Amino acid sequence: ALIGGLIDDLVGPKIIILTSLFILAGTGIAMYFVEGPLAFWIFGLILCLFVGPAQSASRGFLARVAPAGHEGQMFGLYATTGRAVSWMTPALFGIFVSLIGDGDRGGVLAIAVVLLVGALILVPVRDPKKHEPETAQPAV
Template identity: 30%
Template structure:
């Protein structure tokens, strides 16, 4: 809570509302107007199929990311027999290293491009989740190593994905499109836990359940690799950076 509260001060103090007034879709009744605006934005996004294609790829691999984060403690306690102190320490380690990972992957993106860097992070996610299958029970050190690996790729893959998406958004519609970005993320967040739970029910093994999440990263990699980023940026009316 302190972590989120501290960083919430930055946008609350520094950001300014640049709207000239409420949109026609959201004027009057905020709740129903919000849904109308969301529907209008989704319809508008159909004019940019490459942006939608990227969003699909993101939703697939990010569902794997979110499931690993949410189910890691279950895996650590139920399968590896680790205590709460170890699990809490691993969670804190992930949050701290996510900052360093985001900075590191940001530097790599400057050199190799954001798309290539995200693809590389998906390879790292695949290797990390596969390695989790072989972790020995009752060995907190190896669980910390796994947490460190997750932290190093988590922050960067999410931050660079937002950066890529922002390049594919028409100017003046950033808030609308990122609203759909977040709503879509929440709308598909049940797929990973569903696969995790079904795999455990069918096999009785949390190791098989955690390994099943590799599919999200492999499929996400394939979809993202097929996104023509430069064409998507140009189709949105933006100028692509030299490396993206």
């Protein structure tokens, strides 16, 4: 998360979120195909590396896109929305396990699908800080 925060300062939170989501999804898909405990630990640790940056950058991005004076409402909506849709991934996990079989492996693909859908929903969202017109600085 610390390294992600430093990169966030350079390139902005949206790129960090999208990169993290795509890496998380790709790692989840890879976990479906790998075998053995060593591969599980390697890919599990890769997953751990990108959860923190995605979460922290998403909060920073929300602070950027929230209209001035409405930050509390936006963060409240953010928290409520997360709780309202929290059932979706476990439900998809169960559906994928039922359809694909192969134990929990099929469910890992459901998690990757949810991450990819989230990334695709984020793609059209504009970062207002990146689209502000440059203002001339007064000469000192």
